[in-house]
Amino acid sequence: EAGVVQSPRYKIIEKKQPVAFWCNPISGHNTLYWYLQNLGQGPELLIRYENEEAVDDSQLPKDRFSAERLKGVDSTLKIQPAELGDSAVYLCASSSLNEGSDTQYFGPGTRLTVL
Amino acid sequence: AQSVTQPDIHITVSEGASLELRCNYSYGATPYLFWYVQSPGQGLQLLLKYFSGDTLVQGIKGFEAEFKRSQSSFNLRKPSVHWSDAAEYFCAVGMGAGNMLTFGGGTRLMVKP
Numbered sequence: 522e523a524g525v526v527q528s529p530r531y532k533i534i535e536k537k538q539p540v541a542f543w544c545n546p547i548s549g550h551n552t553l554y555w556y557l558q559n560l561g562q563g564p565e566l567l568i569r570y571e572n573e574e575a576v577d578d579s580q581l582p583k584d585r586f587s588a589e590r591l592k593g594v595d596s597t598l599k600i601q602p603a604e605l606g607d608s609a610v611y612l613c614a615s616s617s618l619n620e621g622s623d624t625q626y627f628g629p630g631t632r633l634t635v636l
Numbered sequence: 637a638q639s640v641t642q643p644d645i646h647i648t649v650s651e652g653a654s655l656e657l658r659c660n661y662s663y664g665a666t667p668y669l670f671w672y673v674q675s676p677g678q679g680l681q682l683l684l685k686y687f688s689g690d691t692l693v694q695g696i697k698g699f700e701a702e703f704k705r706s707q708s709s710f711n712l713r714k715p716s717v718h719w720s721d722a723a724e725y726f727c728a729v730g731m732g733a734g735n736m737l738t739f740g741g742g743t744r745l746m747v748k749p
Contacts, residue, residue, distance in 0.1 A: 525679070527679075554736065561741075561742070562741055562742070563640075563726050563728070563739030563740055563741050563742050564680070564726075564737075564739050565739070566736040566737070569735075569736055577736060612679060612680070614680075624670075624682060624685060625682075625730075625737060626682070627672075627679040627680040627681075628679050629677075629678055629679040630678075630679050632677075
């Protein structure tokens with residue numbers, strides 16, 4: 522079974538430029554999460570989707586960040602414009618309510634460097 | 637709101653020695669508890685999890701963890717560390733199926749030959 526797929530793995534951009542990250546969750550997983558991981562810290566939730574609905578986006582900086590999961594499968598996270606402080610790893614995870622647990626499976630992440 | 641504390645930022649052990657990584661959580665109800673491992677440049681891999689039942693849980697790669705409600709702890713242990721165990725370890729607490737995880741700050745494990 523394929524795991525959570527993310528692309529790109531690495532992205533270097535200049536500040537004020539836009540950037541987008543893509544995530545494809547494990548097949549059949551209806552819940553999708555985007556986490557932000559700063560260097561030397563644990564991941565922090567940005568947004569959580571149940572199918573195509575964003576059910577928890579309280580930590581998403583909505584002035585510059587946006588996300589979508591149009592068909593309830595893959596998802597895109599966008600930053601526009603990027604700032605120096607956005608340099609971090611962006612992790613995508615997925616889980617299945619059908620498993621009756623809270624086990625989240627993580628992708629390899631996208632490491633963003635803003636110059 | 638729930639929180640997780642991993643008191644040790646760095647730990648160094650010799651190969652073959654035993655290991656214990658500490659994790660304390662704050663949560664009002666019975667938590668869902670997890671340990672993940674992250675190697676450099678990699679995503680998080682689940683080592684083990686606790687939802688209910690036996691408070692001593694076994695995971696992959698020879699790891700185990702014990703849930704102690706009275707101490708609000710979920711410490712990770714391994715009887716004999718291998719060089720390949722060098723990585724960053726994260727403890728996390730969840731509120732239930734489909735909900736977010738709250739992570740601790742992580743413990744970086746270094747293994748001496």
